[in-house]
Amino acid sequence: xxxxxxxxxxxxxxxxxxxxxxxxxxxxxxxxxxxxxxxxxxxxxxxxxxxxxxxxxxxxxxxxxxxxxxxxxxxxxxxxxxxxxxxxxxxxxxxxxxxxxxxxxxxxxxxxxxxxxxxxxxxxxxxxxxxxxxxxxxxxxxxxxxxxxxxxxxxxxxxxxxxxxxxxxxxxxxxxxxxxxxxxxxxxxxxxxxxxxxxxxxxxxxxxxxxxxxxxxxx
Ligand SMILES: [Zn+2]
Numbered sequence: 001x002x003x004x005x006x007x008x009x010x011x012x013x014x015x016x017x018x019x020x021x022x023x024x025x026x027x028x029x030x031x032x033x034x035x036x037x038x039x040x041x042x043x044x045x046x047x048x049x050x051x052x053x054x055x056x057x058x059x060x061x062x063x064x065x066x067x068x069x070x071x072x073x074x075x076x077x078x079x080x081x082x083x084x085x086x087x088x089x090x091x092x093x094x095x096x097x098x099x100x101x102x103x104x105x106x107x108x109x110x111x112x113x114x115x116x117x118x119x120x121x122x123x124x125x126x127x128x129x130x131x132x133x134x135x136x137x138x139x140x141x142x143x144x145x146x147x148x149x150x151x152x153x154x155x156x157x158x159x160x161x162x163x164x165x166x167x168x169x170x171x172x173x174x175x176x177x178x179x180x181x182x183x184x185x186x187x188x189x190x191x192x193x194x195x196x197x198x199x200x201x202x203x204x205x206x207x208x209x210x211x212x213x214x215x216x217x218x219x
Pocket of ligand 1: 174179194195
């Protein structure tokens with residue numbers, strides 16, 4: 001068993017867009033967190049889309065081959081959605097863009113979500129008392145993971161929630177030279193340029209600094 005992938009990247013500020021960031025270049029090499037069935041399930045867990053129990057149920061109901069096929073279909077969905085985001089980022093999403101969302105709509109129609117009423121998660125001590133739920137219940141969407149396609153359902157849900165709520169004017173690609181990450185700029189002035197200041201922001205600063213040193217001084 002090898003699991004040498006670094007932690008997955010969640011910097012977009014919204015899950016539907018972090019779907020694209022499952023293909024990223026944390027250092028030099030492009031890494032795909034969806035390149036095989038096991039890595040795909042691990043990404044889903046890191047994204048909070050699957051619990052350990054969900055993974056166990058999925059593995060009991062599907063063969064490794066079927067899970068690998070689901071990962072391949074997910075990669076196809078991701079690259080289709082990357083094209084959609086690239087075509088529309090920077091401007092408001094118009095209603096007629098709906099006609100381009102066929103692959104997403106087909107997945108949503110196949111979803112077999114059911115609802116489960118559960119005890120509310122224990123409130124963390126850091127939360128303000130006004131945030132404590134008024135009841136001890138929590139309504140959770142669940143799935144039975146009977147078919148390989150069902151593994152794509154929570155991803156489709158995330159993408160659908162994103163396209164139905166995000167302001168595409170503020171969807172951006174990181175300005176880092178070799179960076180392939182996308183994010184939703186939620187800063188007040190919408191001036192965010194980098195996936196993260198610690199990575200691409202600093203790299204750009206260092207490059208600008210070196211460029212200044214190389215230039216002959218003007219008087
Ligand atoms: Zn970046």
